[in-house]
Amino acid sequence: MSDGPAILLTNDDGIDAPGIATLRTELTALGDVTVVAPDANQSGVGRTRSHTARIREHPWGYRLSGTPADCVAYGLRGLETDFDVVVSGVNNGPNAGNYVVGRSGTVGAGIEAAFLGTPALAISAYHSTDFFLSPPEEYDFARPARIAARLVSRALESGVYDDVDLLNVNAPVDAPSPPVILTEPYHDYGQHVEPADPETLDEGEIDADGGELAADEQIVHLHDRTWPGVVGWENPFPPTDEHRERYPVGTDRRAMVDASVSVSPLAVTHASPDSAALAEVVETIDVE
Template sequence: MSDGPSPTILLTNDDGIDAPGLATLRTELTALGDVTVVAPASNQSGVGRTRSHTAIVRDHPWGVALDGTPADCVAYGLRGLDTDFDVVVSGVNNGPNAGNYVVGRSGTVGAGIESAFLGTPALAISAYHSTDFFLSPPEEYDFARPARIARRLVARALDAGVYDDVDLLNVNAPVDASSPPVILTEPYHDYEQDVEHVSPEGVAADGALSSDLELDGVDPDDLASDEHVVRLQDRTWPGVVGWESPFPPTDEHRERYPVGTDRRALVDAAVSVSPLSVTHASPDSAALADVVETISVE
């Protein structure tokens, strides 16, 4: 950092205020600036930028715990506290957030998007293991390296004026690589969805039992005669490979994911840094312009 005043940092996550990744990141960021935590009271993974109309706020030694989503936490922190924050940091998430579709669904990234819409730059930091991939249970992993990377990126990005052009940095860092390369990336664009019809007995065509239905509070016996259940499952995350790493370090995956994409960085056990914009910029379309000119409203 320069010799100017230390930055004021709003810290949140989507794994909940008691998650080890947040605790490690708070310790690291405290060496950089003044840190206030506003984080969900419970796990809010996968909620994207979902917002609530009301939320209960509880005092916490680091700040507050909020019964709501990561985006709720950011909205409260930036507009409900008497502090002008220089940057919002979200994480460290248990598991990576890579790929365009996953980034859009992530609560960790959703907090950063909410921050950017409210005019404050943000960094979302997620951790992965190059072999285990998902950090489960998180208490068995060390989040120190991703936390250090986040601190260094925040400091240098603020100093260098990165946020003059960028709304949000989405970062994925390995916990197990001793000196991982840091790569400028963009989210990889691929997505597919499997839709499977479930029998009245709660069994899918692949023979799976009704555990998914039970988790969702669905009892097949309670369905009406004109109702049935469908199971929706991503094919790209993690989908076809179960809960193992969908990005193993193989030649096949290196060919599938081009250099410069966040998913290729995960294959190579690197740190991916993807600059994102929340402007939803409109592409030029001569065809659409012609259509609009020919539309008449009777």
């Protein structure tokens, strides 16, 4: 047994993804690492939970037929180890911006950990020019993995988790000596809705059961505007004056424009804001 922390490692790209393998190597130098990760890619599921999951042993720990949050739930409540921290990643692609963070399976694992009383760190990787790491096998996840291991170690030693539930980190794979910036998720989201032509859709997109549209039904496309101004798969955060003006210093997206490491401390308790107006409404509600 190591003298270091007991670490539960998971991800949302699946247990066979290159990012988690690289991160495991770095974390084993820090403490005892147990992997509980999804069988297959679970990107974009947030902290969705399942009622049942199939568990199989793996040389690193366990592979699970469920979501990242399922993996964390099983690791923290289904195993006998008392874990000191949960680490999720390295994710193939960044999780930056308030809306993206909320739907990320990588971050969702950390949120599940925090609700179960265990501190967590979610680490995601991006390329300052290519942005999306595709195919991931052609990129080196070593730098984000090293950064994550160092942050975990320092955060545990310094008492960071006395005040913070989860650290969400985005690190470049290509910048040789990127600065590390304290950030907050940028609040930027839109939704575009437009009618869809049923003739251009697959049968499964029209109806999960293969049924036909009724006369009073229609299909609509719902497009998340998570990367404003982006067409296709281009880099949404190029190092331009336009993007530096759009994203203020101190936000995770500005850090990515500057090819930096973004470290955002998050609280996941859904704390209620004080509202004098709401207090007055509650006091005056007539239930008769």
